[in-house]
Amino acid sequence: MTRTDTDICVIGAGSGGLSVASGAAQMGAKVVLIEKGEMGGDCLNTGCVPSKALLAAGAQGTDWDAAHAHVRRAIDTIAPHDSQERFEGLGCTVLRAHARFTGPRTLEAGGTTVRARRFVIATGSRPFVPDIPGLADVPYLTNETIFDLAEKPEHLVIIGGGPIGIEMALAHRRLGCSVTVIEGAKALGKDDREAAELVLARLRDQGIAILEDAPVTGVSGKAGRIDVATEGGHTVTGTHLLIAVGRKANVEDLGLEAAGVAYTDKGLETDARLRTTNRRIFGVGDINGGAQFTHVAGYQGGVAIRPAVLRLPARARTDHIPWCTYTDPELAHVGLTEPEARAVYGGRLETVRAEFSGNDRAIATGDTEGFIKVHVAGSKPVGVTIVGRNAGELIAPWSLALSQGLKLSAISGMVLPYPTMSEISKRASGNFYSPRLFENETLKRVVRILQRIVP
Ligand SMILES: Cc1cc2nc3c(=O)[nH]c(=O)nc-3n(C[C@H](O)[C@H](O)[C@H](O)COP(=O)(O)OP(=O)(O)OC[C@H]3O[C@@H](n4cnc5c(N)ncnc54)[C@H](O)[C@@H]3O)c2cc1C
Numbered sequence: 001m002t003r004t005d006t007d008i009c010v011i012g013a014g015s016g017g018l019s020v021a022s023g024a025a026q027m028g029a030k031v032v033l034i035e036k037g038e039m040g041g042d043c044l045n046t047g048c049v050p051s052k053a054l055l056a057a058g059a060q061g062t063d064w065d066a067a068h069a070h071v072r073r074a075i076d077t078i079a080p081h082d083s084q085e086r087f088e089g090l091g092c093t094v095l096r097a098h099a100r101f102t103g104p105r106t107l108e109a110g111g112t113t114v115r116a117r118r119f120v121i122a123t124g125s126r127p128f129v130p131d132i133p134g135l136a137d138v139p140y141l142t143n144e145t146i147f148d149l150a151e152k153p154e155h156l157v158i159i160g161g162g163p164i165g166i167e168m169a170l171a172h173r174r175l176g177c178s179v180t181v182i183e184g185a186k187a188l189g190k191d192d193r194e195a196a197e198l199v200l201a202r203l204r205d206q207g208i209a210i211l212e213d214a215p216v217t218g219v220s221g222k223a224g225r226i227d228v229a230t231e232g233g234h235t236v237t238g239t240h241l242l243i244a245v246g247r248k249a250n251v252e253d254l255g256l257e258a259a260g261v262a263y264t265d266k267g268l269e270t271d272a273r274l275r276t277t278n279r280r281i282f283g284v285g286d287i288n289g290g291a292q293f294t295h296v297a298g299y300q301g302g303v304a305i306r307p308a309v310l311r312l313p314a315r316a317r318t319d320h321i322p323w324c325t326y327t328d329p330e331l332a333h334v335g336l337t338e339p340e341a342r343a344v345y346g347g348r349l350e351t352v353r354a355e356f357s358g359n360d361r362a363i364a365t366g367d368t369e370g371f372i373k374v375h376v377a378g379s380k381p382v383g384v385t386i387v388g389r390n391a392g393e394l395i396a397p398w399s400l401a402l403s404q405g406l407k408l409s410a411i412s413g414m415v416l417p418y419p420t421m422s423e424i425s426k427r428a429s430g431n432f433y434s435p436r437l438f439e440n441e442t443l444k445r446v447v448r449i450l451q452r453i454v455p
């Protein structure tokens with residue numbers, strides 16, 4: 001057993017852990033980074049990158065092998081950025097082993113005992129596999145296996161209509177598979193209902209069957225013929241089954257008890273600084289069980305660095321987090337959803353909107369389907385949904401506005417090139433101010449007086 005003393009020890013080399021390790025090392029801290037699997041974690045290897053690459057490949061053509069080659073190329077192209085070599089180049093000591101705490105200030109990983117001033121747990125999450133009768137006896141795929149599938153499914157049945165289920169449904173439909181999504185509640189249920197309905201309608205137009213309010217009651221069959229039964233006596237038969245019903249935080253086998261770190265099955269218990277119940281140990285990313293996105297893991301990494309490395313106060317916010325589901329049309333959101341905003345602001349909340357069909361660029365390019373909805377409290381946007389072509393790009397100024405606490409006038413006052421899709425944001429903000437400006441009798445009277453008395 002060798003022994004290493006360090007300033008910061010990061011467990012997990014995914015989006016969260018890599019952010020902390022690179023930032024801390026470049027600020028001059030001594031860093032040990034420990035990864036038991038692939039560098040880059042879920043996002044690079046089994047999440048964001050392969051899923052977006054498969055969606056893009058399917059939009060170009062239906063060749064299964066070519067699509068999977070594209071997925072591989074995308075991962076291989078990005079991998080050097082997350083690699084052991086790069087992090088060693090930044091000055092980190094990288095251990096490729098399973099880490100387990102042995103006490104409040106020590107852990108053990110592959111024959112090395114690491115003692116650190118501060119630890120960051122960024123062990124992420126894995127697919128949650130529900131306790132559905134019969135599931136254990138049939139072959140099924142998860143996000144950890146679906147991107148390596150050699151044969152093209154004739155009929156892919158997906159349990160779960162969240163972002164994973166819906167994106168995988170579109171990717172496989174584009175590649176020529178029959179696809180059925182079985183959702184126990186509402187598909188894309190965390191999103192604005194009207195926007196989600198629009199996306200689901202377009203997916204159905206493309207031939208994807210989406211069953212909602214259909215909790216699965218049992219699974220049976222064998223490879224190549226799998227029956228999925230739902231409440232109400234409906235049975236869907238497919239050749240392959242994908243389970244996409246949420247995530248499970250990787251809290252097990254980490255020695256958290258020895259470290260004095262409290263957790264539930266949702267993840268670590270952390271405070272606003274992302275400190276666990278052991279003040280020297282922080283949690284970032286999916287392990288915290290909140291919004292599970294790469295950019296959130298990166299953001300939390302940046303927050304945790306302040307107290308962990310710089311000994312400065314910090315506060316992780318959740319009211320300015322964006323997300324996007326990469327369907328066609330895309331569905332993007334930032335900040336509070338309408339029910340969340342109503343719960344906070346009640347009758348003070350106003351919602352303004354604008355349609356893609358009223359945007360000149362959208363008319364010119366034929367992308368007229370979609371809308372933007374802005375929830376406004378006082379004069380500040382608190383939540384924005386965009387559904388339409390490139391919604392994930394169009395949400396950017398709103399992410400800035402919410403993170404900086406800008407007023408709506410910051411958006412309506414922008415001068416934008418004409419004709420651009422971005423003008424839709426300006427139009428929605430304008431729709432907030434227009435009635436105040438143009439239906440204001442006092443203003444009209446003042447203007448009339450000014451015209452008469454000022455030469
Ligand atoms: C199919 C899919 C598509 C997605 N698409 C998007 C998207 O488009 N946009 C987006 O923002 N998010 C997306 N996500 C979510 C995103 O992938 C995660 O939120 C993100 O990867 C979380 O990063 P993390 O660092 O918390 O965890 P991870 O990336 O999971 O990294 C954790 C790392 O810790 C390692 N580890 C675990 N336990 C130990 C241990 N005891 N010792 C050593 N190492 C350990 C693991 O091997 C892993 O490499 C997607 C997820 C999936 C599954």
Ligand SMILES: NC(=O)c1ccc[n+]([C@@H]2O[C@H](COP(=O)([O-])OP(=O)(O)OC[C@H]3O[C@@H](n4cnc5c(N)ncnc54)[C@H](O)[C@@H]3O)[C@@H](O)[C@H]2O)c1
Nearest residue numbers: 160161162163164165183184185216244245246292324325
């Ligand atoms: N574009 C993106 O940013 C993106 C893409 C994919 C994944 N992700 C991240 O990964 C996380 C996990 O995605 P996910 O889609 O697995 O989880 P999810 O929790 O978002 O959705 C799971 C869905 O499965 C349904 N469900 C649960 N049990 C069921 C059952 N027994 N039968 C039928 N339906 C059932 C739920 O009602 C829910 O709608 C997301 O929350 C997101 O944070 C992000």
